[in-house]
Amino acid sequence: MNYFGIGMRYNDIMELDHWLRRRIRMCYLKQWGRSRKRIGELIKLGSPKYQAILTGLSRKGYWHLAKTYATNCGLSKQYLEDQGLVSLRTLWIAIHYPA
Template sequence: MRLYHWKQWGRPRTRRRKLLALGIGRDEVHMASRSRKGHWRVSRNSIVHRAMTDVWLHDQEVPDLVKQWESIRYPDGPKDTVGTA
């Protein structure tokens, strides 16, 4: 999901502005926003992870894929494995 947002931000100027707004320092913002690495690699960077926290992604109404998978895989909730041995 961070990759999606990173691509949406498009230009380095926009990425810089957004990262600064999310509380990342100027030196680190420059390293991330001007990186020549690919979108996928930068989206996995620690700077981007500190800016786009799980809470921030939740506030952006990004669906939680783990919870969706668990609800599909275990529709009745997790099975009780205690005492079944």
């Protein structure tokens, strides 16, 4: 959040934050590659089994699959934060509303 980040509006930051998380979810799906691996990883991360199977066997693109219920359950916001992703929203609030 350098100079230009300070001038951004809250809605712009939220939009960018959502886009970034979806892009990271897409990269995870792409990294897993085959459908069997995708299903296994989503189930391991806590997605409902049926939803993980639907997502894993889908022939839709990675960007579309990154917004599905199973992907959002498995690769949740909390999981991504535990992996080290810093929320732009949190940084923006810390800059604009210091305690």
